[in-house]
Amino acid sequence: MVNETLAATGPxxxxxxxxxxSFTLAMxxxxxxxxxxxxxxxxxATMISKAACGDLAHPKVDVVMLPEIFNSPMECSAHAPNAEVIPEAVAGxxxxxxxxxxxxxSPTLHMLSKAAIDTGCWIIGGSMPEKAADAPAEGFRVWNTLTVWNAEGCMxxxxxxxxxYNVDVPGAITVRESDVITPGDTPIIVKTPFGTLALAICYDIRxxxxxxxLLEQDPSICAYLLPSAFNHVSGPLAWEVLQRARAIDNQIYVGMCSPARDNTAEYISYGHSLLCAPNGTIxxxxxxxxxxxTIVFAKLCPESLRTTRQxxxxxxxxxxxxxxxxHLKTRATEF
Known part of the structure; x- marks a missing residue:
């Protein structure tokens, strides 16, 4: 059995x-x-509590992940009305x-904090629309923001x-996030009791x-986890392929958590939440x-990662x- 706390030295x-x-993730x-x-x-809150209870194959859940924009509809017009103030979380x-x-x-933050305390789980709080503390009553821009909570209810x-995500597929779907959302510029790598996680949101997977x-900055990253909401057009083409590609290329776990599909919604999510192992298998x-x-469970194991890399x-x-x-040099060949 591999010593999971062995220092990363030598071979x-x-x-x-x-x-x-080893830890169990519930999406x-x-x-x-x-x-x-x-x-x-x-x-x-009810679904987080249910997820934390696990199932027969996963009786103990350590981390719960929610989808992208889970507290309100996905369409861009709904972001500003549902935006909340989120304080800065300084490392340490x-x-x-x-x-x-x-x-x-900020009712969403209080729900997530209480859910973490009640369940004793770490929570990757999906994402939600965020506004500045001094935002005007209307006409403001938002961020699409992910929060992470420890088992003590702290962010x-x-x-x-x-x-x-700006896309225009004639006759299928048009979305322009940049019309209402301001992009972030600060990546995060989170040290948890179970391992080092790289976190991002949906379109970042591409x-x-x-x-x-991120891996160059911290080679101890064991998983790349993304609250997401691919749509019913792009999902069948790229959802699984992108996750398996990132897992295979980097030999880490990669997972994305989606909202359920609602065919009556303005923005129809794909579903199919999954986690890929370091060798690319689901x-x-x-x-x-x-x-x-539904709730999708998966176990992340050091042995699987180690074997793949060996x-x-x-x-x-x-x-x-x-x-x-x-040092990268290219040569142009003329004909």
């Missing part, structure tokens, strides 16, 4: 990640999201429940979506250099109908001496 530098211990594929935010929050100084804005200003990190930069439990409201040590075969400018 094990790439195959053993310090601090990575809540949330449904019944309406324009009544308080009702949404009550329903979310979590925001305690007592330091949160009032429940009137330990927040992340604002970096890459904004940018491999982003994850590569290791999460299948959703009953793949698209309806069989094919991609990280040790990297040629950074030729990848990095100005």
């Amino acid at each position: 094990d530098q790439y195959t053993v990640l310090p601090g990575f211990k 809540v594929q949330l449904g019944n999201i309406t324009r009544d935010k308080l009702s949404n929050l009550q329903h979310t 100084k979590p925001v305690t429940p007592a330091e949160l804005p009032s429940s009137k200003i 330990v990190a927040k992340y604002r979506k970096h890459h904004l 940018f491999p250099h982003f994850l590569s930069a 290791c999460s439990t299948p959703t009953p109908e793949d698209e309806s409201e 069989w094919l040590p991609v990280g040790q075969h990297q040629r950074h001496d030729i990848y990095t400018r100005p």
